[in-house]
Amino acid sequence: MISNPGLFESGDEGGWIRLSSLRHYTYCPRSWALIERECVFDENVFTQRGRKVHERVELAEPETRDGVRSERSLPIWSQQLGLYGVADVVEFHDNRILTVEYKLSSRDREREGELVQLAGQVLCLEEMFECEIQTGAIYHYGSRERSHIEIDDRLRARVREIVAAIRGQRARPQLPAAPADRRCRGCSLVTTCMPQLFGGKRRRVWDQRRAELFHPPDEPGLA
Numbered sequence: 104m105i106s107n108p109g110l111f112e113s114g115d116e117g118g119w120i121r122l123s124s125l126r127h128y129t130y131c132p133r134s135w136a137l138i139e140r141e142c143v144f145d146e147n148v149f150t151q152r153g154r155k156v157h158e159r160v161e162l163a164e165p166e167t168r169d170g171v172r173s174e175r176s177l178p179i180w181s182q183q184l185g186l187y188g189v190a191d192v193v194e195f196h197d198n199r200i201l202t203v204e205y206k207l208s209s210r211d212r213e214r215e216g217e218l219v220q221l222a223g224q225v226l227c228l229e230e231m232f233e234c235e236i237q238t239g240a241i242y243h244y245g246s247r248e249r250s251h252i253e254i255d256d257r258l259r260a261r262v263r264e265i266v267a268a269i270r271g272q273r274a275r276p277q278l279p280a281a282p283a284d285r286r287c288r289g290c291s292l293v294t295t296c297m298p299q300l301f302g303g304k305r306r307r308v309w310d311q312r313r314a315e316l317f318h319p320p321d322e323p324g325l326a
Contacts, residue, residue, distance in 0.1 A: 122188030126216035132279040
């Protein structure tokens with residue numbers, strides 16, 4: 104029923120994509136590229152809090168309560184999509200499987216990247232256990248609430264779209280442009296990324312100036 108691709112034994116990622124990359128790329132392709140391609144990761148108060156939340160989940164033991172088996176830090180993967188990662192909690196009910204992703208955010212601040220990552224987990228579990236899964240859940244540590252998310256066709260298509268975008272970006276030598284918008288305010292990579300220099304209007308000005316430097320216009324009389 105479960106076909107292990109040998110990914111976790113060999114440690115060779117090859118063309119595989121981490122489930123967490125779906126969230127990073129959805130939020131900002133440039134920050135994803137800095138993390139994956141440049142091996143840059145700086146922490147701020149938000150990333151530190153998020154890491155603490157996941158550490159608490161990882162240290163908890165598997166348990167069975169009221170007939171529901173809960174597995175923590177469960178390795179999951181999809182050979183069809185080339186996705187792999189670790190699910191925070193996977194609950195095995197009598198007639199369904201529910202993956203629960205722990206997030207620092209409150210319930211009223213769900214982000215698309217979190218939903219795409221959750222949908223990616225569902226696609227992995229469906230392939231591993233040869234079943235259909237209609238919903239996933241996000242446990243919001245900030246508000247101590249659990250929200251159930253319908254994994255609809257739009258989210259499933261979004262996962263495949265992001266997977267294709269990541270593979271396409273891997274083939275390009277240049278980093279994506281910085282967004283230089285409100286996403287940068289809470290980003291731990293803002294110092295390394297320098298969106299004020301490489302994003303928005305300044306980026307367009309720099310691209311134009313660089314084009315002039317490397318491809319100067321013909322001077323009169325030299326043609």
